[in-house]
Amino acid sequence: MSFHAPSFRATVLTLFPEMFPGPLGLSLAGRALEQGIWSLEARDIRASATDRHRTVDDHPAGGGAGMVLKPDVLAAAIDAAPSEGPRLLMSPRGEPLTQGLVRELAAGPGCLIVCGRFEGVDERVIEKRGLREVSIGDYVLSGGEPAALVLLDAIVRLLPGVMGKQASGExxxxxxxxxxxxxxxxxxxxxxxxxxxxxxxxxxxxxxxxxxxxxxxxxxxxxxxxxxxxxxxxx
Missing domain, CATH: 1.10.1270.20 (tRNA(m1g37)methyltransferase, domain 2)
Known part of the structure; x- marks a missing residue:
């Protein structure tokens, strides 16, 4: 099989890179991944932590339950990652994921997807790194990874050469x-x-x-x- 540059490059920032490709390594998406139609790189946010404990979170300012991803660590992870296309943050407060948005993303060169954990992400990172918040529904998950898998599955199936018959999606x-x-x-x-x-x-x-x-x-x-x-x- 001859190699060709992927038409869509996905980079995922996560605390659990072992969750990828997961189901994206199977069926249509997995076959397309093997064929080089798209590429996927899952990068560990902890690799950007600078202390010996690789700390990535801290208590929320103003009090409250849970922990918040630290802005310096997450920003460093974003800056170090290859970024083609928009920077997305999977978030329950984001804009709803629609087929129109999926088509928009599939037509681009790729995307960087940030998967939050704990109580969320420091707001300053969202603003300073231009993260576009996207939600897959009105419910809360333990982290952004399942949402990222949903988003990528929806995108990949629209890439040229992935579905057997283009009309099957019309x-x-x-x-x-x-x-x-x-x-x-x-x-x-x-x-x-x-x-x-x-x-x-x-x-x-x-x-x-x-x-x-x-x-x-x-x-x-x-x-x-x-x-x-x-x-x-x-x-």
Whole structure:
């Protein structure tokens, strides 16, 4: 296999580099990683600590529970890391991760992802190093690593050459602002339920119309917020 420069370079700053590539080393993402379509480097934040105990956190100013990642250590880790594209911080208070943001990132050269731990990251690092905060949902994790894996999985599958058929991503949930239509396969009859006849008709225009109608109906029913944005064109 001939080597070629990755189209997307991901660098992750974490206290647990052994968590990577994790599931990203399997299936489509793992195959693309082996083929050199994208690259991943997980760097240990502790390597930038300067004391003999490799201290990375301290008590929050003003009191409170937990610990906060030290600004000098984290900033040094960021400065030492190769950085292509935006610098991201996985954070529950960040902007929501959407398919639009995923497409934006996948179109770039790569990104640097900071994975927080403890109670969070010193605000001065976020400001001084221009970290863009991104959230994968309205809940709190033990650290940013699982969120980083989610983000990278979503990005990598959109890179050229990763999915077998480019069209396979065009009708997925959130593409065009709608949820995905239902899917069926053989056997045609299973536990008394038949595949909708239109899907077996061979009428491609009618099938496309059915898929679009189901996408709209499901979005109206399950995600009225998405449906409202779709109607107003604010996708």
């Amino acid at each position: 009708e997925e949930s959130f593409e065009g602002g709608l949820l995905e239509h239902p899917h069926y396969t053989k056997p045609n009859s299973w536990e008394g339920v038949e595949i909708p006849g239109i899907l077996l008709s061979g009428d491609h225009k009618a099938i496309a119309r059915w898929k679009q109608e189901r996408r709209e109906a499901l979005t109206r029913e399950r995600r009225p917020d998405l449906w409202q944005r779709h109607k107003t064109g604010k996708i």
